[in-house]
Amino acid sequence: MIEQAATVYVVDDDRAARESVIAMVGLKGLPAQGFGSAEEFLAFYDASRTGCLVVDVRMQGMSGLQLQQELKSRGCTLPVIVITGYADVPMAVRAMQNGAVTFLEKPCQEHELWRGIERALNQEQAQQTLRRQRAEIETRMNTLTSDEVVVMRKLLEGLPNKRIAADLDIGLRTVELRRSNIMRKMEADSLSELVQMAILINFLTPSIH
Numbered sequence: 001m002i003e004q005a006a007t008v009y010v011v012d013d014d015r016a017a018r019e020s021v022i023a024m025v026g027l028k029g030l031p032a033q034g035f036g037s038a039e040e041f042l043a044f045y046d047a048s049r050t051g052c053l054v055v056d057v058r059m060q061g062m063s064g065l066q067l068q069q070e071l072k073s074r075g076c077t078l079p080v081i082v083i084t085g086y087a088d089v090p091m092a093v094r095a096m097q098n099g100a101v102t103f104l105e106k107p108c109q110e111h112e113l114w115r116g117i118e119r120a121l122n123q124e125q126a127q128q129t130l131r132r133q134r135a136e137i138e139t140r141m142n143t144l145t146s147d148e149v150v151v152m153r154k155l156l157e158g159l160p161n162k163r164i165a166a167d168l169d170i171g172l173r174t175v176e177l178r179r180s181n182i183m184r185k186m187e188a189d190s191l192s193e194l195v196q197m198a199i200l201i202n203f204l205t206p207s208i209h
Contacts, residue, residue: 006121007051008032011041011067012083013059017106021054024110025117038062038070047076050128052101052120054113057084057091065091068098077127079120083108130200137197143185151178156195156204 008025010032012018018034025032035041039061041053053071055064062070068080082095085106095103101123102116144152154164161179165172188194198204 006030006124007049008054008117008121009041009045009051009078010034010054011036011038011059011064012054012056013037014056017056021113024114028114030121038064038067041067042070045076045078047074049078050124052079052081052117052124054081054083054117057082057095065094065098068095068100072098077124079123081113081116081120083113134201137186137201140186140197141201141203144182148178148182148185151175152182152194152198155179155182155191156198 008021008030010018010021010025012021012034013036015036018036022032022034035044037059038055042062055067057064064082064084068082071078071080079101080095080099082091082100082103083106084091084104091103101120104112104116141149150168151164154167159167161172161175165175168175182188183194186194186197188197195204
């Protein structure tokens with residue numbers, strides 16, 4: 001399900017084409033905003049805004065592919081749909097390598113464009129959910145003491161309590177207490193869940209054997 005707060009940003013120096021996409025999106029019940037150039041969009045956009053980008057490849061000034069690359073270099077995860085009347089294989093390859101959700105030729109069918117927009121917005125929604133989850137886990141991590149972090153690393157290595165106690169030269173009861181505090185503060189019901197949290201925030205990198 002697409003969140004209503006998501007906005008479809010349309011960047012195209014062809015006013016008629018731009019307004020056509022905006023009108024179509026509006027009929028689907030979603031907000032859309034148009035820009036006549038990549039530079040105009042960059043001056044407006046900030047990473048806190050959610051949605052997707054529909055951009056033409058060939059425009060005056062910065063091209064659509066250059067805009068896509070610029071957003072990528074800024075760490076922007078806004079999903080991109082690339083549209084052009086001058087499609088060729090190299091352009092399609094570059095767009096997809098830069099992370100485009102889809103690449104469409106003008107004049108594209110309305111249902112094809114809408115399908116691409118839906119896919120892009122669903123992707124953005126999933127990314128937003130993932131970012132929220134990471135932020136929540138990192139907030140919990142910040143409540144751990146330095147000693148608890150050390151024990152957590154040992155737990156994630158798969159070491160039993162007795163081994164952890166021996167490695168750290170502390171009592172078994174101390175390890176058990178710190179382990180209990182870790183599980184409570186991290187809101188983890190199992191060691192498996194704790195491992196998943198650690199991987200999600202890159203505290204633990206999964207190994208392949």
